[in-house]
Amino acid sequence: MAESDHLAQIVNGCKKGDAGSFSQLVDMYAKRCYGYFYRLTGSRNVSDDLLGELFVKLVEKISSYKGGCFESWLFTVASNVFHDHLREKQRQERLLNAEKRQIESKATEAKQYINERIDKLQEQLGRLDADTRKLIILRFYSQVSFKEIAAMRLEPIGTTLSKLHRGLKKLRQLMEQ
Amino acid sequence: MNGRNEENLKKLLEKLLNSEDAEQFERDVLEGEQILREYSAPEPDKQLIANIKADIARAILRKKTRRTYYEAAVAAAAVILLAIVGVKLFKQNATKPERFVAASIIPAAVWESEGLAADDENIAALTAEIEEVESEILAVKSGENGGNGLTDLEKLEMELVEINSSFWEG
Numbered sequence: 428m429a430e431s432d433h434l435a436q437i438v439n440g441c442k443k444g445d446a447g448s449f450s451q452l453v454d455m456y457a458k459r460c461y462g463y464f465y466r467l468t469g470s471r472n473v474s475d476d477l478l479g480e481l482f483v484k485l486v487e488k489i490s491s492y493k494g495g496c497f498e499s500w501l502f503t504v505a506s507n508v509f510h511d512h513l514r515e516k517q518r519q520e521r522l523l524n525a526e527k528r529q530i531e532s533k534a535t536e537a538k539q540y541i542n543e544r545i546d547k548l549q550e551q552l553g554r555l556d557a558d559t560r561k562l563i564i565l566r567f568y569s570q571v572s573f574k575e576i577a578a579m580r581l582e583p584i585g586t587t588l589s590k591l592h593r594g595l596k597k598l599r600q601l602m603e604q
Numbered sequence: 605m606n607g608r609n610e611e612n613l614k615k616l617l618e619k620l621l622n623s624e625d626a627e628q629f630e631r632d633v634l635e636g637e638q639i640l641r642e643y644s645a646p647e648p649d650k651q652l653i654a655n656i657k658a659d660i661a662r663a664i665l666r667k668k669t670r671r672t673y674y675e676a677a678v679a680a681a682a683v684i685l686l687a688i689v690g691v692k693l694f695k696q697n698a699t700k701p702e703r704f705v706a707a708s709i710i711p712a713a714v715w716e717s718e719g720l721a722a723d724d725e726n727i728a729a730l731t732a733e734i735e736e737v738e739s740e741i742l743a744v745k746s747g748e749n750g751g752n753g754l755t756d757l758e759k760l761e762m763e764l765v766e767i768n769s770s771f772w773e774g
Contacts, residue, residue, distance in 0.1 A: 444664050444667065444668060446657075446660060446661045446664055449657070449660045449664070450657050450660070453653060453656055453657055453660070454653075457648050457653055457656070458647050458648065461645070461646070461647060461648040462644070462645035462646075462647075465645040465646060466640075466645055471646060474646075474648075475648070475652050478648055478652065478656065479652070479655065479656050479659055482656050482659070482660055483656075483659050483660060483663045485660075486660055486663040486664055486667060487663070487667070546643055547643065548639065548640070548643035549643075563636070563640070566637075567637055567640045572611035573611065573613070573616060574611070574616075584616075584620075585620055588616075588617070588620065588629070591633065592629055592632055592633060594636075595632060595633055595635070595636025595637065596632050596636065598636055598639060599632075599635060599636050599639060602639055
């Protein structure tokens with residue numbers, strides 16, 4: 428059976444609410460989605476939470492997948508999960524500033540987040556601007572074509588290509604320093 | 605599916621750049637992505653995957669339960685709707701056009717009497733009068749006689765009462 432047929436069969440099973448099919452989907456994509464979240468957040472704890480959130484969200488959202496590139500759809504949902512997390516983090520930070528004493532425990536948690544051991548790549552990725560960093564990570568972990576990525580980002584393919592090219596070149600320079 | 609494995613990057617770049625630049629571009633992209641391959645991200649541990657699968661099973665169950673409740677609610681709503689329509693139809697049938705009831709003015713004595721010949725004569729006369737009154741009432745109701753409907757109706761009712769009492773008196 429061709430890979431795409433196998434995937435289509437799994438997705439159909441998921442749409443029917445079959446737990447076994449979801450389990451297969453987790454086995455197929457958990458590693459890549461986890462890498463995606465880890466490179467975006469630099470935290471294992473947060474990536475753990477986001478990965479769980481993503482797959483539980485898929486149970487509700489799978490019916491909205493109407494065909495086409497599944498990875499493209501999956502990573503769009505993953506990207507939304509990440510942005511929801513960012514918004515929540517920003518909200519917590521605002522609360523943290525306003526009520527420092529009351530949420531001391533959350534401040535400690537945030538500190539742990541920052542102090543997590545990160546590798547050199549994570550450090551250098553952090554030096555890129557947010558949009559370029561997201562583009563590089565999306566391209567690498569989603570494994571979808573430039574055409575699909577340009578469609579996901581609602582921009583011309585030439586823009587996507589040149590942003591990625593510049594970003595990867597800069598990343599290489601930073602890594603060589 | 606349109607994954608990057610099916611994508612011909614060189615061909616795509618050649619559409620946008622000259623062949624030399626396209627080659628350089630492709631090299632830069634591949635070298636850049638090689639760094640990401642060398643520094644692989646950590647993987648989710650087995651316990652996390654097991655927890656996620658359990659969470660998914662719970663989410664599926666919740667979704668199915670919600671759907672069952674929804675279907676039950678729809679069925680209940682349909683039953684209620686049918687009941688309302690049924691009651692309305694029943695009420696419509698219950699209010700049929702008015703019928704003139706003449707039997708009530710026939711005294712019970714007529715039914716209990718032994719003198720059949722005399723009774724028949726009386727009943728025939730009474731029936732004729734009732735029919736006349738009935739047709740007059742209908743005419744008044746439909747406004748055929750052109751008179752004041754209410755006053756004429758009252759007169760007829762009086763006439764009917766009179767017939768009734770004269771019958772009683774014999």
